[in-house]
Amino acid sequence: MTLIPLVGSGAYQLATQWQMEKTQANQAPAVGASTAQLFLSLEQERRLTAEAQADPGTASRDKLTKQRAMTDQAVSAFRPLAAWDTTAWDTTDAQPRLANAIAGTERTLGLLAQQRRAVDAGSSNKQRAFDYYSGIIGSIFGVFTAVSHSYNADVSAKTQTLVDLFGAVDMIGREDAILARGRKTGHLTSDEYGLLVDAIGTGKYLLQSRVAPSLTGNEIDPYRTMTTSKAWETKTALEKRLVTADSAAPLPQVGAEWRSSGDAVTSQLLRLVGLRSKNADRIAFSSVDQLFAVLISVSAVGLLAVGLVIVTSWRLTAILRRRILDLREDAQKLQERLPDVVARLERGEDVDVDAEVRLVEPTPDELGELGHALNLASRSAVFTAVRQAEQHRGFERLLQRIARRTQILIGLQLKKLDELERKHEDPEVLEGLFDLDHLTARLRRYEENLVILGGGQPQRRWRKPVRLLDVLRAAQGEVQDYRRISIEVEDEPWVTERAVGPLVHILAELMENAAAFSKPPTPVEVRAAMVSRGLAVEIEDRGLGMEPEQYAAANALMQSPPQLDVMTHADDVRLGLYVVARLSASLGLQVELRPSAFGGTRVIVLLPEPLVVDRPRAVPGPAALPEEIPRDPAGPQPHPLDGTDGPRPPHEDGQLPTRSRGRAMADVTAPAGSPDRSDAAASSDPQPLPQRVRQASLVTELRAPADSGEQTGQETWAVRDLPSRSGATIGAFQRQSRRTRPADDAFQPPANGSPEPGSPTTEDRG
Incomplete structure (x- = not known):
């Protein structure tokens, strides 16, 4: 030149x-x-x-x-x-x-x-x-x-x-x-x-x-x-x-x-x-x-001199370029080998550092010195990757071990709460027990997050398909501010048994985010319906939303979740999104975040058709729910039942009755073999439930003055068309159902006292 x-x-x-x-x-x-x-x-x-x-x-x-x-x-x-x-x-x-x-x-x-x-x-x-x-x-x-x-x-x-x-x-x-x-x-x-x-x-x-x-x-x-x-x-x-x-x-x-x-x-x-x-x-x-x-x-x-210089330069450049390309190829191979070494280490394979490093033959010039330095760098990089992968794998095992042990304690705690809820009928005591039950369910989800981030999978398993409405209620029961969540389901879709646990976890994380990033008392609307490619669940809040770049980053995360290093992302506020992305990828779900018309965020969860099943032919009533979904709808119990804990049969249309605070259902308080209950059950047409006025059975001297804000006896119980129900009513209904269920259908723990695998008190609760 x-x-x-x-x-x-x-x-x-x-x-x-x-x-x-x-x-x-x-x-x-x-x-x-x-x-x-x-x-x-x-x-x-x-x-x-x-x-x-x-x-x-x-x-x-x-x-x-x-x-x-x-x-x-x-x-x-x-x-x-x-x-x-x-x-x-x-x-x-x-x-x-x-x-x-x-x-x-x-x-x-x-x-x-x-x-x-x-x-x-x-x-x-x-x-x-x-x-x-x-x-x-x-x-x-x-x-x-x-x-x-x-x-x-x-x-x-x-x-x-x-x-x-x-x-x-x-x-x-x-x-x-x-x-x-x-x-x-x-x-x-x-x-x-x-x-x-x-x-x-x-x-x-x-x-x-x-x-x-x-x-x-x-x-x-x-x-x-x-x-x-x-x-x-x-x-x-x-x-x-x-x-x-x-x-x-x-x-x-x-x-x-x-x-x-x-x-x-x-x-x-x-x-x-x-x-x-x-x-x-x-x-x-x-x-x-x-x-x-x-x-x-x-x-x-x-021109001859220029040609000679060009030929000589080309020859020298070709030789140097070939040697430099060899060094570059070695460096690229090292770059390709490092992820493979880490992946093999994650699979538990043993890696020999000397076998993974390809040494460059040294030459007595500057490029030879560079090759020697590359040899040292390659060995150091592979050795460091092996050490870091082993440390990361050990940390994940330690994290999973701690989380599993904590989950065992949480399962025992849930079992103890069940026993206490069956023994006590005092509304105040039940309210406290239900709050503890709700906190424990949330704690169980957090522990599952640690297991998932540590490379494991949730332990909760179901043996039968579950109705989507029950799945949504179970997810709602694991959210702190569950009162703001409204659920609406079209038709009656059912979810295959292998997708129940991960789907409950995914929906609970998304509901938690929607409630946490929107200002109370704005509602969080959850809608579900069948679409052409499967089952779509929409969770929409009315918060501040996110920037377009943040939506793009979140959707990219959902499409290809990375291998998360928990130690380097300890301060990341998006760990819940990592969990959702990991679980969605394992099930093949499609999760997409979009701006909401209310200014907040709308999350669309699309379940593919293989995860959606038809309604089983012989479906037990809502009383059989604990056998399939453990306590999830009973998690959020803001209002315990007032004074009764008798059996409550479901209505013929499958809907659970609802009540207002301070009002008891006469049919629920009746004994299992009462004529009223048998007649109601035998009747072909559902009859209106009887009404009970609070303190009506007390003498005048024992009656306490009614609160000014409390409603009169004009309130009646009715079967609601909307899918939302009182958690306390469902919890009471489950307990009475267990008591009145035949011995061969009720859950019986083994003689050794350990829970049965797949039962609501063990695997289903994590």
């Missing part, structure tokens, strides 16, 4: 220089020829203009007219140069630049016609005409100077001598014009004489000091021939006479001799100019060819 710009920059500079020199070599002959022709034409017109002003005869006028026509042709040939692309001479040392010089000459030539008319009309004197033509010739020398500057030093030296030769020719032309002005009068003014002497001295300086030392090769002999010729000697002698003559004395008669010698010397100088031009063009084109050869050579060598 570094060599390519260097080679490209060098080649670009050579190509630019080659292009410039080629342009100069091609344009210089055309520019020089047109400019030289204009120069010679103006030299002749300046001399003839001076002769016509000195002797306005017919002959001189005719010569001037012919010369003007020739000058016009030269001007026409020069004007196209102004449209040329002269950027090849646009360099810092070309002063004046060619474009500016051509433009200056063009502007001066624009006044040529005006000057001619002034000369013809006699309004322009000799000196003004002389100055004008000399000015035009001076601007032409600017073009010569600009063309003489080249990128090639040899070409510049050759062309600079050409400028000096044209300068010598111009000095002879100046002498002609000045002498023509005094040829008729025979004398010159002091100013004219000074101009003549200056022209003679300048011409001599240019030829002897600048032209002669720079001549080489075939240019020396023509110059020597010119300086030794008779015309040169005559011109030199005449110039000496003119210089030594007094300005006030009459002008020496040098007309014919000067004309012949001056024309001969000028012709020899122009021949030397042509020879010098050819030599300069030959050097310029030779330089262009050499520069092109250098450009090709440098470009070829540069």
Whole structure:
């Protein structure tokens, strides 16, 4: 990458220089020829203009007219140069630049016609005409100077001598014009004489000091021939006479001799100019060819060097890249092996650290040292993963062991509470026992959370399908603020036995969250209905809800629950969601959280069709519920029964009776074999239940005044269509059902006193 710009920059500079020199070599002959022709034409017109002003005869006028026509042709040939692309001479040392010089000459030539008319009309004197033509010739020398500057030093030296030769020719032309002005009068003014002497001295300086030392090769002999010729000697002698003559004395008669010698010397100088031009063009084109050869050579060598560097770099890079990719592949394999090692450790397999680490063969360079470091890192990573996985697995076993032991104590506590609830009938005592029963059910769920987070599964098992309404009531019984939860179930769906325990736990966690994150006394609505893909349960609260990002994160958690590290998530408030996600994944449930129309959160739990069963053919009444769902609807008991604990048969439609606080059911308080109960049971049509007025059986002296807020005896018991029931009524109904159940159907503990597996007091309670 570094060599390519260097080679490209060098080649670009050579190509630019080659292009410039080629342009100069091609344009210089055309520019020089047109400019030289204009120069010679103006030299002749300046001399003839001076002769016509000195002797306005017919002959001189005719010569001037012919010369003007020739000058016009030269001007026409020069004007196209102004449209040329002269950027090849646009360099810092070309002063004046060619474009500016051509433009200056063009502007001066624009006044040529005006000057001619002034000369013809006699309004322009000799000196003004002389100055004008000399000015035009001076601007032409600017073009010569600009063309003489080249990128090639040899070409510049050759062309600079050409400028000096044209300068010598111009000095002879100046002498002609000045002498023509005094040829008729025979004398010159002091100013004219000074101009003549200056022209003679300048011409001599240019030829002897600048032209002669720079001549080489075939240019020396023509110059020597010119300086030794008779015309040169005559011109030199005449110039000496003119210089030594007094300005006030009459002008020496040098007309014919000067004309012949001056024309001969000028012709020899122009021949030397042509020879010098050819030599300069030959050097310029030779330089262009050499520069092109250098450009090709440098470009070829540069490209070869770049190709060699690219191939070498590619080879080295390929070798290094292959070795680096090997190291990267080893690192990726290590990354893939670590989760596999951890998974094997979680399954209880033994892992050999040395067998799991693939050592990289070391080499005596930096990559070898990197491979050795990778070996150490791989071994350390696998060893650390093994240690951490073993510690995590041990912690999970310890957590499950502690939770299981606690669950045993909770089961014993629930059993003891059952015994106490059967023995006591005092409403106040029962209310306290029911509160303890509710707290114990919640504690059992929390312990199951620890078991699930520790990698285990809940121990509660059911042997038969359970009605969804009972499942929802069981989940409601494990929620602290259960009074705010309303349940509504369409039809009468049943849940398969293997999904009862996990589903109760999932619904209890979601109900708990809904009640905890919504402000009392707003309700938490639970609705269940069959849908096209199974059974849908909706739990909707009226809390503050969550942000869209939180909903997305929660739904992602439900779709793919991670392997939770309890130690690193001890402070995470979403442990309940982890439990729901784990249990849902084990059953194949779909749980989705959405914003509620009330501003809270709506959770949709979809049970697939395999977990939903039809109603069994022989379904026991609600009295058989404890055999399938242990105590779950009896958990929340805010209001115990008032004074009675007799058997209470269900109605024929399967609905349980409900009552208001402070009102007892006569049918419930009746003995098991009472005529009223048997008649009611035998009757084909359900009869309204009798009413009982509180304290009606007491004498007047023993009656306590009724509370102002208590309702009168107008309240009656009725069978409600809604699925919500009083927990106290259900608990009392269960107890009396157990008492009146036949001996072969009632639950009998084994003789050793340990609970039967799968019974409500052991497995069903966790």
